[in-house]
Structure formats: C-alpha cells, structure tokens
Amino acid sequence: xxxxxxxxxxxxxxxxxxxxxxxxxxxxxxxxxxxxxxxxxxxxxxxxxxxxxxxxxxxxxxxxxxxxxxxxxxxxxxxxxxxxxxxxxxxxxxxxxxxxxxxxxxxxxxxxxxxxxxxxxxxxxxxxxxxxxxxxxxxxxxxxxxxxxxxxxxxxxxxxxxxxxxxxxxxxxxxxxxxxxxxxxxxxxxxxxxxxxxxxxxxxxxxxxxx
Amino acid sequence: xxxxxxxxxxxxxxxxxxxxxxxxxxxxxxxxxxxxxxxxxxxxxxxxxxxxxxxxxxxxxxxxxxxxxxxxxxxxxxxxxxxxxxxxxxxxxxxxxxxxxxxxxxxxxxxxxxxxxxxxxxxxxxxxxxxxxxxxxxxxxxxxxxxxxxxxxxxxxxxxxxxxxxxxxxxxxxxxxxxxxxxxxxxxxxxxxxxxxxxxxxxxxxxxxxx
DNA sequence: GTCTATACGACGATAGAC
DNA sequence: GTCTATCGTCGTATAGAC
Numbered sequence: 001x002x003x004x005x006x007x008x009x010x011x012x013x014x015x016x017x018x019x020x021x022x023x024x025x026x027x028x029x030x031x032x033x034x035x036x037x038x039x040x041x042x043x044x045x046x047x048x049x050x051x052x053x054x055x056x057x058x059x060x061x062x063x064x065x066x067x068x069x070x071x072x073x074x075x076x077x078x079x080x081x082x083x084x085x086x087x088x089x090x091x092x093x094x095x096x097x098x099x100x101x102x103x104x105x106x107x108x109x110x111x112x113x114x115x116x117x118x119x120x121x122x123x124x125x126x127x128x129x130x131x132x133x134x135x136x137x138x139x140x141x142x143x144x145x146x147x148x149x150x151x152x153x154x155x156x157x158x159x160x161x162x163x164x165x166x167x168x169x170x171x172x173x174x175x176x177x178x179x180x181x182x183x184x185x186x187x188x189x190x191x192x193x194x195x196x197x198x199x200x201x202x203x204x205x206x207x208x209x210x211x
Numbered sequence: 212x213x214x215x216x217x218x219x220x221x222x223x224x225x226x227x228x229x230x231x232x233x234x235x236x237x238x239x240x241x242x243x244x245x246x247x248x249x250x251x252x253x254x255x256x257x258x259x260x261x262x263x264x265x266x267x268x269x270x271x272x273x274x275x276x277x278x279x280x281x282x283x284x285x286x287x288x289x290x291x292x293x294x295x296x297x298x299x300x301x302x303x304x305x306x307x308x309x310x311x312x313x314x315x316x317x318x319x320x321x322x323x324x325x326x327x328x329x330x331x332x333x334x335x336x337x338x339x340x341x342x343x344x345x346x347x348x349x350x351x352x353x354x355x356x357x358x359x360x361x362x363x364x365x366x367x368x369x370x371x372x373x374x375x376x377x378x379x380x381x382x383x384x385x386x387x388x389x390x391x392x393x394x395x396x397x398x399x400x401x402x403x404x405x406x407x408x409x410x411x412x413x414x415x416x417x418x419x420x421x422x
Numbered sequence: 423g424t425c426t427a428t429a430c431g432a433c434g435a436t437a438g439a440c
Numbered sequence: 441g442t443c444t445a446t447c448g449t450c451g452t453a454t455a456g457a458c
Contacts, residue, residue, distance in 0.1 A: 016441080035336040037249030040433065053435085054442045062434065095416060121332055124391065125246040158415040162406050165396050170385050170410055177384025180335065185376050195373050199381055203414035204369040205306060227423080251451065264453085265424045273452070 020058050023048045028069045031118040032179075036066070036125040063130070066122070073119025074137045077108040081144065094152035099197050101148060102175065106196045109179050110189050117179035142168065171200055231269050234259045239280045242329040243390075247277070247336040274341070277333070284330025285348045288319040292355065305363035310408050312359060313386065317407045320390050321400050328390035353379065382411055 013021070026048035030039045041062060045052040059065040084104035085097060092100075109116045123134055145168045153160040175196060178186075186192060224232075237259035241250045252273060256263040270276040295315035296308060303311075320327050334345055356379045364371040386407060389397070397403060 019441080033335055035246035035248055035332075037245065038247055038336055041435090042433080050441090051443060052433090053437095053444075056435070057441055098415070121246075121335075124244055124332075125249055152415075156417075159413075159417050162410065162415070163398065163402070166398065166403060166406055167410070167415065169388065169392055169396055170407065171415075173388025173391075174381050174385030177380065177388060180384075181380055185380055187374065187377065191374070192377060195377055196381065199373065199378070199414065201414045201416045202370075203410065203412045204309070204363075204373075204378065204382075205412045206367075206370050207418045230423085252453090253451075261423090262425060263451090264426075264455095267453070268423060 016058070019048075023050075023055060023058055023065070024068055024072065025114070027065055028073070028114040028118045031066065031069060031122060032114045036122050039066075069115060070119050070122060070134055071137075073112070073115040073117075073122075074134060074141065076112045076116060077105050078137075078141045078144075080104045080108040081141075085144075094148075094155055094157035095201065097148055098152060098158070099201065101145065102171070102197050102200055103193050105172070105175050106178060106193045107189075109175065110186070110192070113179050116176075120176055120179060142172075145172065174200065227269070230259075234261075234266060234269055234276070235279055235283070236325070238276055239284070239325040239329045242277065242280060242333060243325045247333050250277075280326060281330050281333060281345055282348075284323070284326040284328075284333075285345055285352065287323045287327060288316050289348075289352045289355075291315045291319040292352075296355075305359075305366055305368035306412065308359055309363060309369070310412065312356065313382070313408050313411055314404050316383070316386050317389060317404050320386065321397070321403070324390050327387075331387055331390060353383075356383065385411065 023044065027039070027044045029047060030043045034043070041055055042052045044065070045055055048055075055065065059068070081101050081104040084100050088097060088100055119134070123131065123138065126134070146164060149158070149164045149168055152158045153164060178192070178196070234255065238250070238255045240258060241254045245254070252266055253263040255276070256266055259266075266276065270279070292312050292315040295311050299308060299311055330345070334342065334349065337345070357375060360369070360375045360379055363369045364375060389403070389407070
C-alpha cells in the first residue's frame with residue numbers, strides 16, 4: 001500500500017478517518033469470529049494491514065476500539081428500522097409495519113454482518129462492568145419492537161395468544177441468527193429477506209380456512 | 212483424553228466421576244458467558260469450588276476440558292430429537308414430526324442451556340484447527356432436520372416456496388436463540404415450547420381463508 | 423485428590439526512531 | 441502515521457508437599 005497521502009482540501013474523509021474505518025471493520029471481523037477475549041490486537045492489525053503498535057495512534061486502547069465496534073453494531077439496525085418505519089405512509093397497517101421492520105432488520109444484518117454479529121454475541125461476553133451501557137442501547141431497540149408487537153396484538157392484526165416479550169425474542173432470534181449463517185446459505189439477499197418476512201408472518205404450514 | 216476410565220463395575224459413579232461432572236458443568240457455564248478465549252481455568256475452578264491447579268488431575272489440559280463440554284452440547288439436542296422422533300407412531304404426518312422435533316430441540320435447550328449455549332457459540336470461536344470435528348457432528352444433526360423439511364415439502368405438508376436450507380437455518384436460529392434469552396423472559400417452559408411450535412408452524416398472522 | 427509455588431509464554435501497552 | 445523494541449501482567453501448565 002504505497003498510496004500517497006492525499007491532501008483533503010476539498011472534502012471527504014481525512015486519511016486518518018479512512019484508516020480508522022479500516023481498523024474498525026477489521027476489528028469487527030475478528031471479534032465476530034473469535035469473540036471478545038479471543039481477539040488479539042495483532043490479529044486486528046494484521047487484517048488492517050498494519051502493525052499492532054500502530055493501532056494506538058487511532059485508539060486509546062483495546063477497550064476503546066471494541067467500544068466503537070459495539071456501538072456501531074447496535075446502532076445500525078436501530079437506525080435502519082426507524083428510518084424504514086418513518087418512510088411508511090401514516091395509515092400503514094400493523095402487519096405492514098411489522099413486515100417493514102423485519103425487512104429492515106435483516107437488511108442491516110446482511111449489510112453489516114460482521115459488525116452486527118460481533119455486537120450481538122459480544123454483549124454476553126463483555127466483562128460485567130462494560131455491559132450496562134450496551135444493554136441499555138439494545139433495550140431501546142427492543143422497545144421499538146415491543147411497541148410494534150403490542151399495538152398489533154391489541155388491534156387484532158396478529159395473534160394475541162403469544163406472550164409479546166417472548167414473541168419479540170423469537171422473531172429477533174430468528175433474524176439475528178442470519179449473521180452467523182454460512183455464506184453459501186445466504187444466497188440471494190432479496191430472496192432471503194422475502195423468506196424471512198413470509199416465515200415470521202405465516203409460518204411453514206400452508207394456510208387453510210379450518211386450521 | 213482426560214482421566215482414566217475406570218473399569219465399569221456395578222457400582223455407582225466414582226467420586227472422581229462426580230467431580231468431573233461438576234467441573235464440566237462449571238466449565239459450560241463460564242464458557243457460555245465468557246466465550247472460548249475468555250474462559251480462564253481459575254474461573255472454572257472457582258465455580259467448581261476448587262483451585263485451578265487441581266483441574267489437571269481430571270483433565271489433560273484446557274483443550275481437553277473444553278472438548279468434553281463441546282461434545283456434550285452438540286450431542287444433547289441430537290439424541291433428544293432422534294429419540295422423540297422414533298417414539299412417534301409410524302404413520303405420523305410430516306407436520307406432527309416437525310412439531311415433535313421443534314419441541315424436543317427447545318426442550319433440550321431449556322434443560323441444558325449452558326452446555327447448548329456454550330457449544331453453539333463456541334463453534335465459531337474455536338481455533339480453526341479444532342473446528343472440523345464439531346462441525347461434522349453439527350452437520351449430521353442438520354441433516355436430520357433437512358430430511359424432515361424436504362420430505363414435508365415434497366408431500367405438500369408445508370409450503371415449498373421457501374428454500375429448504377434457509378428454512379432450516381431460520382427455524383433452528385429462532386430456537387437456538389432461546390439459550391441466550393434472559394432468564395426472566397423464559398417464564399413457563401411448557402408455555403414457551405408450545406409458543407415455539409405455534410410460531411414456526413403458523414407465524415404471527417391469524418389465518419384467514421383469503422391470505 | 424487437592425493444595426501452593428513457580429516457570430514460562432503470550433498479549434496489551436508504551437517509548438522512541440523514522 | 442507507522443514502525444521496532446521492550447516492559448509488565450496475566451494465564452496455562454508443571455512440580456512437589458500434604
């Protein structure tokens with residue numbers, strides 16, 4: 001990589017910002033496959049094509065770096081789902097909203113697979129002192145889904161014989177697991193998103209009037 | 212492998228065997244919440260109420276201990292699902308079989324939560340050299356589900372517009388995630404199992420003739 | 423069987439050259 | 441900004457007492 005540092009006169013990210021980005025991506029990949037404690041700075045550095053010591057120019061320490069990966073992972077799905085919901089017409093039905101949220105959540109997982117996967121499994125593995133911050137963020141996201149589900153149940157748009165909390169966890173669990181699928185199974189992404197929506201909404205049994 | 216296998220007589224488990232069991236359980240718990248590399252022998256020892264050095268009397272080394280936890284985790288669901296399927300009447304329908312497998316899988320997760328949870332997330336985190344053995348075991352389990360799903364699709368018992376591989380991953384993902392639920396969300400276990408079956412089969416939208 | 427004490431290696435972090 | 445060199449810490453594993 002002998003690219004000359006280009007003076008960021010006009011606009012666009014500085015070289016430093018680009019490097020930071022490269023490091024975060026590399027970190028997310030290693031974290032996703034090795035877990036929190038299994039991730040060595042030397043591995044991150046190698047994947048980002050630099051030496052371990054150089055990381056300290058961009059981040060305070062290991063924890064600071066993990067912090068950035070984690071925050072981004074939790075935020076990504078959140079932002080995307082909120083945006084997608086807001087883009088819906090005001091009079092959209094509950095089922096339509098749910099479809100939209102499912103599609104957006106899966107979409108974010110497919111696009112930011114490593115970051116999402118890393119943040120999802122890391123939440124458990126973090127040293128207890130570090131957990132509260134991210135748990136809170138995750139709960140705010142969970143709350144969005146919870147409202148969606150409860151509102152839909154109250155209006156009779158979806159079945160109300162399932163506990164809303166468990167229902168949310170079932171749905172998100174099914175979708176989150178996609179981050180861990182073997183690449184070969186993912187296949188066509190649009191197809192996958194459609195299937196996810198279909199499965200959550202209608203299940204595997206073909207509908208029959210006299211269920 | 213680990214400790215010496217006692218020539219099995221008619222007596223109960225030796226004291227050594229009991230201790231081994233205690234250690235494996237402790238290890239599963241720590242592995243489930245800290246990940247592979249995050250699990251220190253001292254933590255396992257503490258939870259098993261002994262000192263770290265003493266573990267080496269029962270297991271060759273760290274890897275040997277993890278090995279036992281992992282093997283058990285993959286086996287548990289497998290055994291339970293196979294047994295449940297065999298107990299069905301020969302003429303059981305495809306949907307009935309699927310229900311049974313779902314119920315058994317969830318049941319095993321609820322009962323061996325730590326071991327299952329540990330083995331599920333550890334598969335990814337293992338050093339590459341150690342993975343093949345467990346992957347193979349997991350694939351054998353996946354094959355059972357695959358056959359179930361394909362057979363059901365071919366007979367028109369379940370919808371065939373979803374890719375069978377992805378369908379399997381969706382279903383198992385939804386169920387596996389239960390291992391990571393907060394204890395407070397699990398609630399009544401029988402209720403949870405029923406809900407899991409209902410959700411996979413019929414989804415969240417109440418059935419209507421003109422879907 | 424379990425303990426304490428210790429060697430040994432691996433990784434995080436810092437300092438200073440370029 | 442990135443490198444090399446180095447220090448300190450911590451965890452695995454071993455040795456030997458009880």
